[in-house]
Amino acid sequence: MADNENGEAQKTTMMHSSILRVIEDKKNINQKLSCIKHKIGIYSAKGGVGKTTVAVNTAFMLNSMGYKVGLIDADIDCPNTLMFLGIKGTFSDEYPLKPVEKDGVKIVSTSMFVDDVKKPIIWRGPLVAKMIREFLDNTDWGQLDYLIIDLPPGTSDAPLSIIQLLSLDGFVLVTTPRHIAAVNTIRSGMMAKRLGVAVLGVVENMSDGTGSGGEEVARELGCELIGKVTANKLFGEMSDSGMVPVQHDEHVKREFEAIIKKIGF
Numbered sequence: 018m019a020d021n022e023n024g025e026a027q028k029t030t031m032m033h034s035s036i037l038r039v040i041e042d043k044k045n046i047n048q049k050l051s052c053i054k055h056k057i058g059i060y061s062a063k064g065g066v067g068k069t070t071v072a073v074n075t076a077f078m079l080n081s082m083g084y085k086v087g088l089i090d091a092d093i094d095c096p097n098t099l100m101f102l103g104i105k106g107t108f109s110d111e112y113p114l115k116p117v118e119k120d121g122v123k124i125v126s127t128s129m130f131v132d133d134v135k136k137p138i139i140w141r142g143p144l145v146a147k148m149i150r151e152f153l154d155n156t157d158w159g160q161l162d163y164l165i166i167d168l169p170p171g172t173s174d175a176p177l178s179i180i181q182l183l184s185l186d187g188f189v190l191v192t193t194p195r196h197i198a199a200v201n202t203i204r205s206g207m208m209a210k211r212l213g214v215a216v217l218g219v220v221e222n223m224s225d226g227t228g229s230g231g232e233e234v235a236r237e238l239g240c241e242l243i244g245k246v247t248a249n250k251l252f253g254e255m256s257d258s259g260m261v262p263v264q265h266d267e268h269v270k271r272e273f274e275a276i277i278k279k280i281g282f
């Protein structure tokens with residue numbers, strides 16, 4: 018009986034110390050990142066809905082509006098962001114991490130540390146969390162107006178680490194017009210709300226008038242549908258060749274300008 022009580026007491030102490038550690042980590046990271054004005058996650062639990070597309074185009078739209086912008090590829094095991102930007106090659110192994118830059122936008126991604134993008138990164142959750150912590154804790158961002166975080170799908174390690182370690186302004190959720198995408202995006206919104214992170218709004222991507230996924234997510238989560246991005250094959254063509262659509266297409270540019278206006282800061 019006494020052993021059991023001691024065991025229980027020890028377990029409680031261990032739990033208590035790991036909670037304190039998370040709180041302490043969050044405090045330290047946010048102190049380090051205090052020269053970043055706004056931190057926005059681009060998120061959906063559904064894969065392939067256009068999170069990276071929305072993250073990259075939002076980042077470059079903000080950049081062209083004159084803001085200083087950073088972009089974290091938080092898709093640690095399947096990083097795509099540098100491919101979307103046509104950035105290849107080997108990078109500085111300086112520590113703290115030096116982001117790569119394209120047109121003034123600063124980016125960190127796991128693909129900076131692999132010599133062949135096709136090689137799989139096979140990591141368990143704790144390593145994924147560790148990498149995210151490195152990106153947040155040990156990157157030399159300088160002064161930024163916006164840090165945009167491109168999240169992977171799912172509701173586990175990566176989104177949880179971001180939520181635990183970073184004081185976000187909130188998430189912009191991405192869905193497609195399809196019901197199944199909407200349901201999975203609602204899951205991410207509910208996770209955010211349960212963990213105390215604001216939902217800044219929902220973007221319906223690949224919008225073609227054949228469904229109402231954006232409205233469904235907005236209604237269910239009580240948030241605003243802040244924009245629609247039209248389905249357009251130029252997205253696929255441009256991302257495959259490392260071009261950023263907002264830099265080349267007036268219609269796409271106007272869609273992202275409207276989204277940024279709705280985000281409101």
Ligand SMILES: Nc1ncnc2c1ncn2[C@@H]1O[C@H](COP(=O)(O)OP(=O)(O)OP(=O)(O)O)[C@@H](O)[C@H]1O
Binds near residue numbers: 070169247248
């Ligand atoms: N509005 C759009 N119209 C047409 N194609 C699009 C649009 N948005 C994104 N795509 C294309 O859809 C594919 C998936 O987009 P993207 O990689 O941004 O999704 P994701 O949600 O980040 O995926 P993952 O869950 O794997 O991270 C890409 O080839 C992209 O170019």
Ligand SMILES: [Mg+2]
Binds near residue numbers: 097167
């Ligand atoms: Mg992605």
